[in-house]
Amino acid sequence: MSQAKSYAALSATTPLAPFSFERRDLREDDVNIDILYCGVCHSDLHTAESDWGPSNYPIVPGHEIVGKVTEVGSKVSRYKVGDIVGVGCMVDSCQHCSHCAADLEQYCDNGPVGTYGAYDLIDGTLTYGGYSDHIVVREKFVLSIPETLELSKAAPLLCAGITTYSPLRHHGIKAGDKVGVLGMGGLGHMGVKFAKAFGAEVTIFTRSESKIAEAKKQGADHVIVSTNEEQMKAAAMTFDYLLDTIPVQHDLNPYLGCLKVDGTHILVGLIEPMEPAVHAANLVMKRRVLTGSLIGGIAETQEMLDFCAEHNIECDAEMINIQDINQAYQRMKKGDVKYRFIIDMKSLKE
Numbered sequence: 001m002s003q004a005k006s007y008a009a010l011s012a013t014t015p016l017a018p019f020s021f022e023r024r025d026l027r028e029d030d031v032n033i034d035i036l037y038c039g040v041c042h043s044d045l046h047t048a049e050s051d052w053g054p055s056n057y058p059i060v061p062g063h064e065i066v067g068k069v070t071e072v073g074s075k076v077s078r079y080k081v082g083d084i085v086g087v088g089c090m091v092d093s094c095q096h097c098s099h100c101a102a103d104l105e106q107y108c109d110n111g112p113v114g115t116y117g118a119y120d121l122i123d124g125t126l127t128y129g130g131y132s133d134h135i136v137v138r139e140k141f142v143l144s145i146p147e148t149l150e151l152s153k154a155a156p157l158l159c160a161g162i163t164t165y166s167p168l169r170h171h172g173i174k175a176g177d178k179v180g181v182l183g184m185g186g187l188g189h190m191g192v193k194f195a196k197a198f199g200a201e202v203t204i205f206t207r208s209e210s211k212i213a214e215a216k217k218q219g220a221d222h223v224i225v226s227t228n229e230e231q232m233k234a235a236a237m238t239f240d241y242l243l244d245t246i247p248v249q250h251d252l253n254p255y256l257g258c259l260k261v262d263g264t265h266i267l268v269g270l271i272e273p274m275e276p277a278v279h280a281a282n283l284v285m286k287r288r289v290l291t292g293s294l295i296g297g298i299a300e301t302q303e304m305l306d307f308c309a310e311h312n313i314e315c316d317a318e319m320i321n322i323q324d325i326n327q328a329y330q331r332m333k334k335g336d337v338k339y340r341f342i343i344d345m346k347s348l349k350e
């Protein structure tokens, strides 16, 4: 066992605070990673505050991890000490169901093991995430970070990146498609970059007038202020796809109205319960599709990282110290992030 330093939520109502715990000894197929950077995802906040039902405390959040390999198990073949690697939202899955066999570990029939707040398949211990100084992860769930990616900005690709890349790939977004991205936060701003890279005409839907100029800078062709009824009306029946990253309850009906016949609304923002209700006529009368998507498999995550390296795609980030995490959560709640907080893990050692 090795002692780990971290920041944890001990309950839904207490701020994150310093927390020590033990990481397991390396198994033969494990990699030990010294964490350099960890992105701050809205899911960290949802989990810390039990937005999706009671979480398994203590919660050490963090599933956008980049670090350096410091030790490998006897059967590890893909990584060696000194390699720069990443870990995303999953650290294991059953490996024998049809979805694991199809590189869709996120849809594992037996449930993927989350990087934090889940239970290890072998010893049943609680998993602790990346707001910590090191992590021990099964080799199969470790990604290789391409050398040309700027390390300090690569971490958010492990969740915000793959969660937007995967559905856009799955639905075959291509040149000429009209794609709307709802919410310009961590996921949303990556969604714009990928949809543009795939050749689509991209519109950002934001509540914030102040984000118009930035959305254009990031490559969006158009911006719609979603609180402006005139602009929403003018957008009726014009989109092939909408990628919805909004992290709170919101009325889907006005957005569905923006889709063409056969248009597809893809939920990645995760809110329970979904209210207000979707009007069936908004789907039935135009044969529209309402669907969702969960992160991406390990092979596709590696593909996404390599794609980012090849196309110079990176996250827009604001670096913080771990001591500022509670303040960062408050800003995230207000939509005041440009566009991902990344924790410099050096600060944990101070």
Ligand code: NDP
Pocket: 040, 041, 042, 043, 044, 046, 159, 160, 163, 182, 183, 184, 185, 186, 187, 188, 205, 206, 207, 208, 211, 245, 246, 247, 248, 250, 267, 268, 269, 270, 271, 293, 294, 295, 332, 333, 334, 335, 336, 337, 339
């Ligand atoms: P962020 O907080 O970074 O961004 C969300 C954006 O949504 C905000 O910047 C804001 O954009 C918009 N928004 C916020 N509040 C409201 C509101 N009240 N009404 C309308 N729009 C709002 O979150 P993330 O990008 O990190 O995560 C987004 C969601 O995706 C979360 O629910 C998260 O849990 C989920 N998620 C899902 C995954 C999956 O696999 N499906 C994986 C990772 C995350 P603007 O100011 O432009 O309106």
Ligand code: ZN
Pocket: 041, 042, 043, 044, 063, 089, 159, 160
């Ligand atoms: Zn995430």
